[in-house]
Amino acid sequence: MEPLSLDQAAHIVDAALARGRELDLHPLTVAVLDHGGALVACKRENGSGLLRPDIAQAKAWGVLGMGLGGRALAARAATAPAFFDALTAISGGRIAPVPGGVLIRDAERHVLGAVGISGDTSDNDEICALAAVESAGLTPDAG
Template structure:
């Protein structure tokens, strides 16, 4: 199974609905496939600059390393030099901060990742999880 554009748009709609319901600041949400290719991105009115780059980089790091970005943030604390090296190799597409989750199918296969930017890492992560679940997929 591959991640479809329809699923990516459902994930974004669910994430932004969760953000609005929670009263968070304007967000940017990026969905990428398992190969790191952008499927969809939306930025709410009033979102500040860098939302696209940060949201995509959180998701890209998650797919590349096969874990949610919260795990990457912890690894960065434990091995900062390695994470800086990954960011350099990734040409700026790698950010090790909370706010992205893997997108999996029911069998646990990684389909891609969704990343958000605009709130705290916890807020970004929460809307990503909500978005994945709203599309009937597994956040993981």
């Protein structure tokens, strides 16, 4: 399994931002983490809020930590809120179990990393993440 490259991460960030502009979304922040949770690339559009980089990274970090896309995490959080409260505490607040966090998989379904997007609705954030990962020739997993 090849690790997620800086070029791939940069492509995902730029493609997500481009998709957001195509859809006329609010300003976005996009963060890409490698399989170990380290930040590889992040961009924040002008007008994207102060907390958006932290939120985008929490969306990505949460899906990596749990091995599920943000949509699946949101569904689980809805049925087990006490568990996700505990996860939030254990992780130091680094988990945001909502759509907009997408696992990045290779052709063999290995997890290479994750992308998290914040700035518009979680559903729109996820739309941009899915399109960006696919445009990089990788497989998105939103859960």
